[in-house]
Structure formats: structure tokens, C-alpha cells
Amino acid sequence: MASRPRNRKEQLTDAAAELFRRHGYHGVSVNDIAAAAGVTGPAVYRHFRGKQDVLAHVLLSGIDRFGLVTDQALARDEPLNSLVEAVSALSVERREVTALWRWQGRHLDKADQTKIRKRGAELLGHWISALRDARPALSYDHAEMLCWATLSVFGSVADHHVTVPRRRFEQFLGGLAHGVLAGEIVTAEPVAPPAWKRPASVPSRREELLAAATKLFRERGYRDVSMEDIGAAAGIAGPSVYRHFGGKAELLAAAGYRMADRLMVAARGAIESACAPDQALTGLVRSYVDIVLRSEDLLGVFAGEVAELADRDRKELVRVQRAYVAEWVTLLRTVAPGLAEPEARITVHAALTIVNDLTRTPRIAARPGLVAELTGLSMAVLTAGGSMTRG
Structure with a gap:
């Protein structure tokens, strides 16, 4: 009898991540995940309690991988450039992971949502520190805004199916990220509401x-x-x-x-x-x-x-x-x-x-x-x- 692969849980996670990206949480069943991984539905339950547990593992393992890539980049020379290069490569390689939390995280229970928010905040903090080290005159407030926007650039690849040769894709995505990180926050005075305006009509x-x-x-x-x-x-x-x-x-x-x-x-x-x-x-x-x-x-x-x-x-x-x-x-x-x-x-x-x-x-x-x-x-x-x- 053939032995069960040691990485079966990872195979299921990878299959589920891509399915969730393409079809959304409700558009995917446990049997869909099993079929994509080449197993039967009951086999999924050997590793997960159900579909919600699969999604939680997909998102948390994705953030763990993002964290590992971030830690490795920060240990190199020119940490900010290393971060952009490393996360560009990760986003192109695993575009189904880098942004799932944005649209699918609401389907998790409160405990897992809290874990994701906490880990995400830690990662954002690393990015802000690296950016301010590279640009000391930048305020924390502006650095935070630029880093949020940069992470959205990476996450955007999960929202479409456009592709170019891998190395070109990585370089191009990195160029977009650098364009944000090197920019300035365009400020404008908030527009004061008029002293009087016509009362809004009552909605039907x-x-x-x-x-x-x-x-x-x-x-x-x-x-x-x-x-x-x-x-x-x-x-x-x-x-x-x-x-x-x-x-x-x-x-x-x-x-x-x-x-x-x-x-x-x-x-x-x-x-x-x-x-x-x-x-x-x-x-x-x-x-x-x-x-x-x-x-x-x-x-x-x-x-x-x-x-x-x-x-x-x-x-x-x-x-x-x-x-x-x-x-x-x-x-x-x-x-x-x-x-x-x-x-x-x-x-x-x-x-x-x-x-x-x-x-x-x-x-x-x-x-x-x-x-x-x-x-x-x-x-x-x-x-x-x-x-x-x-x-």
C-alpha cells in the first residue's frame, strides 16, 4: 500500500488557496479542495475540522511565509531594497496568498481574525522601520501610509490574471513598489462643508x-x-x-x-x-x-x-x-x-x-x-x- 505523503496538509493548503482566490470562500467546497489536491473529501478532515479551518490555515500560513521572507530580507544589506525584491518574488510565485485576507478574512472566527490582525501589524511595523531608516526625514504617519499602499501593490496581483514572464513580472512589480516608497504624501486642506446646504431628500x-x-x-x-x-x-x-x-x-x-x-x-x-x-x-x-x-x-x-x-x-x-x-x-x-x-x-x-x-x-x-x-x-x-x- 502506498504511504500517505508527508506534505499532504501543505498540498491541501496550496490547492485551497488558489480555489479561494478564484472563486471566493462560498464558491469552494471541501470536495472541491480535495479534488484539486487529488484526494477524497474525507481525507481533508484528517487535517482540518472543516472549510473555515482550511481558510484559517491558508491565511495564517501565508502570513507566516510573508513574515519569514521579511525577516530574511531585513537581515541583508539595504533592507528596504531587499524587502521589495523578496516580496515581489513571493507575490508572483504565490499570488493567491498575498491578498486573500483582504476579502476572505471576514469568514474566519474572531480568534483567527485577531491573530491575522496582530501578525499583520507586526509585519507592517517592520516595513515602516525599514522605510524610515532609508528616509529619516519621513514622519511615522507618512511612512505608514506609504507602506500600506506598497503592500496593496503586492496584493493587487491576486485580483487579476494578467501575467508576463516571471522575472519581468517580479522586476515590474518591484518598480511599482519603489515608485510608492520613494513618493511623497500629497496633502490638501480638508474641504469645510458649506454653512448651509439643501436638506437631503428622504430615501425611499x-x-x-x-x-x-x-x-x-x-x-x-x-x-x-x-x-x-x-x-x-x-x-x-x-x-x-x-x-x-x-x-x-x-x-x-x-x-x-x-x-x-x-x-x-x-x-x-x-x-x-x-x-x-x-x-x-x-x-x-x-x-x-x-x-x-x-x-x-x-x-x-x-x-x-x-x-x-x-x-x-x-x-x-x-x-x-x-x-x-x-x-x-x-x-x-x-x-x-x-x-x-x-x-x-x-x-x-x-x-x-x-x-x-x-x-x-x-x-x-x-x-x-x-x-x-x-x-x-x-x-x-x-x-x-x-x-x-x-x-
């Missing part, structure tokens, strides 16, 4: 339900929210929700289309009102930051729950997502004509991920000048990408 019951549903979908995930939950959050009985929406799926689709409309209308406005491509690109970035800051719940649904939609709606929203990214790519390549299309897409996803991640980071999201800061950071990535044209 349908709008109240949509707002309640998108908030719950983002916080818990689509499958863990019931129509009764949505009704309770909006202050009405669950069955009354059906007077406004045919079901939970219709609410999810409405949220997705609402975000899609906002993105495309804003993109069209930014491009049509600009006098030059570089101005249009800056306007596009600024419009995205504005929308995300006003639509956190909608973004969570648009980015994280699309797989739960009916086929027709899912395909349409994926098409809109790709069309929106294509607007950025086209403008970036107009501004930097020597930039190849794959590298342009990698750059755009890095810029978008900075905005997506930092607006969901409590310490960052409360900053008063966040719109200017995020716009500047995203532009720094786009500028860095545009400067790395192929010779």
Missing part, C-alpha cells in the same frame, strides 16, 4: 432596503444574509421586503448595477471634461477615489460577491468591470505609449487596489485629507508603471 423604502442589503452583504457575505436580516436592518418585517424586491438575488444585482453605473458615468465625465490625456487620467483617478469613499458597501458587493449572481447578471457586471479597467489602461498607454498592454493592466490594478484597500483600513480611512492622498498614491503607481517601458 426601496433605497433603504438596498442600502441595508449592501451593508450586510459586505460585512457578512451574501450567503450569510437572509431577507429577514435585510428587513430588520431597514426596520421592516422580512416579508415586506418582497414588495420592493423579488428576492435576495435581485437586491444583489441591483447593488452591482448601481456601482457599475456610478463608475462608468464618472469615467465618461472625467474623460470628456479633460483637455489632455494626462489630465483625463488624473480626473479618472480622482473620480474613482470619490466614488469608493461614497460607496464602500457597493464596492464590497461589486468586487467580492459577483460570483453569487445569476449567470446573465454576473457576465454583464464582469463585462462592465473589464470595460472600466480598459478605460484606465487606454489612457495610461496614451500617456506612456511605450508601455506594453500587460504591464499597463498590472499597473492599473495596483492603482485601483491601493484605493480599495486603504479606504477599508480604519486607521487610514479616517484621515481628513484622504481624497488627495489616495489620488496622489494612485498617480505615483501609474507614473512608475509608465516610466518602465520596454526597451
